[in-house]
Structure formats: C-alpha cells, structure tokens
Amino acid sequence: MARHDGKRVCVIGAGIAGLVTAKVLHDDGFDVAVFEKAPAIGGVWASSRTYPGLRANNSRDSYAFSDYPYPATADDFPTAEQIRAYLESYANHFGIWPRIRTSIEVVTVARAAVNAAPQSLDVRLAQGGDGARFHVTIRPAAAGAGTPTTLPFDFAVVCNGVFSEPLLPQIEAGSDLLARCCTRARPSTLPTSRRRT
Ligand SMILES: Cc1cc2nc3c(=O)[nH]c(=O)nc-3n(C[C@H](O)[C@H](O)[C@H](O)COP(=O)(O)OP(=O)(O)OC[C@H]3O[C@@H](n4cnc5c(N)ncnc54)[C@H](O)[C@@H]3O)c2cc1C
Numbered sequence: 427m428a429r430h431d432g433k434r435v436c437v438i439g440a441g442i443a444g445l446v447t448a449k450v451l452h453d454d455g456f457d458v459a460v461f462e463k464a465p466a467i468g469g470v471w472a473s474s475r476t477y478p479g480l481r482a483n484n485s486r487d488s489y490a491f492s493d494y495p496y497p498a499t500a501d502d503f504p505t506a507e508q509i510r511a512y513l514e515s516y517a518n519h520f521g522i523w524p525r526i527r528t529s530i531e532v533v534t535v536a537r538a539a540v541n542a543a544p545q546s547l548d549v550r551l552a553q554g555g556d557g558a559r560f561h562v563t564i565r566p567a568a569a570g571a572g573t574p575t576t577l578p579f580d581f582a583v584v585c586n587g588v589f590s591e592p593l594l595p596q597i598e599a600g601s602d603l604l605a606r607c608c609t610r611a612r613p614s615t616l617p618t619s620r621r622r623t
Contacts, residue, residue: 429455436461436562436579438532441469444585445513446491449520451583459579460522463531463567468513469587476506491516527564533574534563535582 558578
C-alpha cells in the first residue's frame with residue numbers, strides 16, 4: 427500500500443464518516459487533522475443530539491466498522507450511549523483521538539493561490555509559500571469565542587453529514603457537473619431530474 431508520509435489532510439466532521447476517514451488516512455501515513463464543530467465526537471450520535479431511548483435500527487454487526495466489532499456487552503441493537511462509547515473506543519484504539527479538535531468549525535476551504543499561475547511545489551516553497559493545495563479556515567464554534575485561523579493542507583475531506591446546509595460554489599455553465607458532485611451529499615435539495623443517488 428502506498429505511503430503518504432507528511433501529506434496533510436483536513437477532515438471536516440467527527441461523525442462516523444469523519445472517524446473512519448481519519449483512521450484509514452492515518453493508517454496510510456497521512457498527517458491527519460479532524461475538526462468537529464460540536465463539543466463531542468459522534469455526529470448524530472453525540473449526547474446533545476440524541477434522545478432517551480434512541481437505538482440503532484441496524485444490528486450491532488451491520489452498524490460496525492469492518493475492522494472493529496462492538497463489544498459483546500453491547501445490545502443487539504445498540505443504544506445511543508453504546509454507539510457513543512463504541513465510536514470513542516474506535517478513535518482511541520486507532521490513535522485518532524489526539525488528532526481531533528472539537529468545538530472547532532471549518533468556515534472555508536479554498537484552493538491555495540487560486541489566481542496564480544500553476545507552479546510546482548518546489549517553486550512555491552522556494553518563494554516562501556507553504557506548499558499547500560488548500561487553505562482551511564477554522565474558528566472556535568462558540569459565537570464570539572475567537573478569531574479565525576487559516577491553516578495549509580494538501581487535501582481536505584468533507585464529512586459533514588446530511589444535516590448541514592451546503593455552501594455550494596457558483597459554477598457558470600457547470601450546473602450539471604455540480605449536480606453530479608453534490609447529489610450524494612444532499613439529494614433532496616436538487617430537482618428530481620438532477621438526482622443521482
Ligand atoms: C436519530 C437518528 C438515528 C439514526 N439511526 C441510524 C441507524 O439506526 N442506522 C443507520 O444506518 N443510520 C442511522 N442514522 C443515520 C446517520 O446519520 C448515519 O448512520 C451516520 O451516523 C452519519 O454519519 P456522518 O459522519 O456521515 O454524519 P454526522 O453524524 O451528521 O456527522 C457530521 C459531523 O460533521 C460536523 N460538521 C458539520 N459541519 C462542520 C463544519 N463546518 N466544521 C466542523 N464540523 C462540522 C457535525 O457537527 C457532525 O458532528 C440515524 C440518524 C439519526 C439522526
């Protein structure tokens with residue numbers, strides 16, 4: 427398997443998708459940082475987002491990561507508390523936990539030097555650039571809690587779930603492309619003719 431030592435990846439969101447993305451990329455040698463705007467990991471399963479009595483519709487065998495089964499003590503249809511504990515255990519077990527920053531919201535992801543002529547990484551580094559492909563701007567999630575900071579990354583993976591409002595780029599004459607890119611993320615907002623789920 428190819429190694430990617432030192433390449434920096436920003437993962438946005440620490441729900442199930444963000445956690446498994448971080449784990450796989452970390453295993454492959456990427457330098458991973460996960461930003462989660464909520465105070466805890468787990469996404470929809472975080473304690474602030476669940477209600478008493480909530481359980482998974484799926485069995486614990488089908489709602490598990492393939493390389494990390496639920497403990498034998500979990501119910502066949504795990505409770506929200508058991509899912510939370512499972513996700514926290516997963517993050518700990520695979521060394522992801524130290525890479526997660528909670529209560530940090532990603533506000534923009536921008537291509538680095540988007541208006542500049544294409545240059546090799548060596549040229550940009552020689553000129554004092556950070557060599558990044560993407561500039562990711564973060565800020566404390568609590569309103570008024572701090573100023574935004576922009577960080578350089580080689581890659582960014584959006585794992586923000588289906589319950590976030592997408593900020594879609596304006597692409598003239600590219601609406602079909604945009605539909606193809608975004609349908610998986612939020613199909614219900616697109617006209618039926620443009621859905622490809
Ligand atoms: C009540 C309920 C019960 C469910 N039960 C089941 C079930 O039994 N079986 C099943 O298969 N599925 C179930 N689901 C579906 C569930 O959504 C998925 O299974 C899965 O948990 C989604 O994970 P995710 O990581 O894609 O998204 P999410 O869990 O939504 O995580 C996305 C994370 O991204 C963070 N985020 C968003 N924007 C930003 C930003 N700009 N900066 C930083 N962080 C950001 C959010 O705070 C969130 O924590 C259920 C959903 C709900 C709401």
